[in-house]
Amino acid sequence: MKVIIAGAGEVGFHLAKLLSYESHNIVLIDVDKDRLAYADKNLDIKTIYGDATSLSLLNSANVSQTDLLISVTSSQSTNITICVISKQLGVKKTIARVSNPEFIDCKDKLNIKQLGIDEMISPEHLAAEEIMLLLSQSAFIDTYEFDDGVLTMIGLDLSENAPFVDLTVKEAADYYPGLHFMPVAIQRHGTQYTLIPRGDTKFYKKDRVYFVTDKSGVDELYKLSGTHKHQIKNVMILGGSNIGRSLAQKLCNQKFKVKLIEKDHEKALEIADMLPKTLVINANGHNVDVLEDEQISEMDAFISVTENSETNIMSCLVANSKNVRKTIALVENMDYFQLSQSIGINTLVNKKLIAANNIFRYIRKGDIVALTKLNNLNAELLEFEVKADCKICDTKIADIKIPRTSIIAGVIRDGEGIIALGDFTIKAGDRVLVCSLPMSIHKVEKLFV
Known part of the structure; x- marks a missing residue:
């Protein structure tokens, strides 16, 4: 498949990296020479320097012979423009990255396909949705719903008192007939080895296991995995980014009690005006004393979504030390996922991956x-x-x-x-x-x- 990616930022580079591993024909376009030079050095792709809204540049990239164009620059209006132009020039499918959540909510009303855009995505909006789902299934480290939850993928770490530890998949099924879930992937504790379980595969304590379950199987998984479902009501968010704002609004709409800490004074005032049901605190949340003053130990969940991955991880570790039950950190570096089990943070979220x-x-x-x-x-x-x-x-x-x-x-x-x-x-x-x-x-x- 031939794919053009406009924008060599974090999302664009990550997409190009994943797609190049699968031998797709990738063309990456950007106005930043340093980004393109890095991509050209590290990936087996073609790079083009220039403005992707240029008709001549798109024609030189053979857009008319392209299966998919993905525009993920930092500018929403640029992404929309690139997709509209490319569709007129003959590309088969287009995807535009947007930052305004109204576009996502109203894309059917806007009839975006008639404009020339097959799909709109917002990494920030998707990350906020992912975090909301993780909060609803508080004991799990990863979740994904199919068809509004008629089937759900759930990831969890098996505790040592889980009933089916040291049993094979077949033995567990025999002991607990009529269960409404199936194990689909396992990662052994302390390794990066992924296996697809078969009947003779044995469960061990501290395994990270992914299940697919129907609606009635979620409560069964809580019992049989040795985990407990905790009601989450009080949530603290560190960082007034787009994700932080979107998440605070969604949580308040569902009657959660939300505190949001933002160190920038102007941004904090703006968020307070935008989200009247959220308690917005203008302070440096990197400071442990500030978190203690805001009663972090009384929170059910702590979510750190600043623009700095290390800050997010360290803040979640502080929250863990204060016995906060659910901690979620936004990270940009994919390598941090390898550390999630050992450092004690419940869940890491990466908007590029989502x-x-x-x-x-x-x-x-x-x-x-x-x-x-x-x-x-x-x-x-x-x-x-x-x-x-x-x-x-x-x-x-x-x-x-x-x-x-x-x-x-x-x-x-x-x-x-x-x-x-x-x-x-x-x-x-x-x-x-x-x-x-x-x-x-x-x-x-x-x-x-």
């Missing part, structure tokens, strides 16, 4: 409805729509020749989530969830085309 998840479904083959990459695991969870002429239609799961490094995690049929086993027959119109390691994704895609 944005990439949202965009990747346009890259994959087959009719992909949704896709998410598992935090710090080398695996993807994909939702395919089954067409009548695809290879697995009218086939039992046990008879599908799916790679061993992949697993069918669930099926959505007529709006109902189903944890499907081997005797379940896939039908046209079903939506099938598959968890796969990267080495098998192309084989999985072929089953759905």
Whole structure:
């Protein structure tokens, strides 16, 4: 697939990096020579220096022969303009990054496809939504909902008193029949090794395990994983960034009690006017004394979303030391995900990774409805729509020749989530969830085309 990415900032570079690993034909455009030089040195892609709103530049990049254009510059208006122009020049699909959440909320009313934009994404908006979901499932370290929650992916760390520790997957299923969830990926404690579980795979304490569950399986997972669900009501947010503002507004709308700490005086006043239900504090939240004065120990959750990853991590560690039950840190460096288990922070959130998840479904083959990459695991969870002429239609799961490094995690049929086993027959119109390691994704895609 040929892809043009306009904008070599954090999101653009990360997308180019992920796509180049899969041998797509990538062209990266930017007006910053240093960014392009770094990308050219580190990635196997083509770079073009210049303004992507230029017709001549887009034509020189063969935009008319391009499958997908993704515009992720820092300017919302520039991204919209690039997509509109590119669509007129013949690109098949366009995605624009926007910063104003109103565009996301009203994109259907705006009829953006008629303008020439196939999809709009906001990394900040997506990150805020991710954090909201994590707060609703307080004991879990990662979550993702498919079809408004009829099936949900949940990641958690097994405590030593989890009932199925030291049991195999098959033994656990025999001991607890009728459960409404399925393990789809495991990372052994202290390693970076990801495995797709089979019947003989054993659970160990401190494993990081990802499950797919229907609505009735969430409470079961709390019990059987040895974790406890805590009601979250009091939330402290450090940082008045776009994510911080969006998150505070969403939390207040759901009747949470929210404190937001912002060190910039003008920005704090602006946020206070914008969010009258949020208690906005103009102070340096990097200071431990400030956090203690604002009664951090009485918070149910602490979320640090400043522009500095190290500040976010250190602030969450302070919150942990004050016995705050749920801590979430926004990080930019993907390497920090490898440390999340050892340093004691409940969850790390990376807006680049979340944005990439949202965009990747346009890259994959087959009719992909949704896709998410598992935090710090080398695996993807994909939702395919089954067409009548695809290879697995009218086939039992046990008879599908799916790679061993992949697993069918669930099926959505007529709006109902189903944890499907081997005797379940896939039908046209079903939506099938598959968890796969990267080495098998192309084989999985072929089953759905």
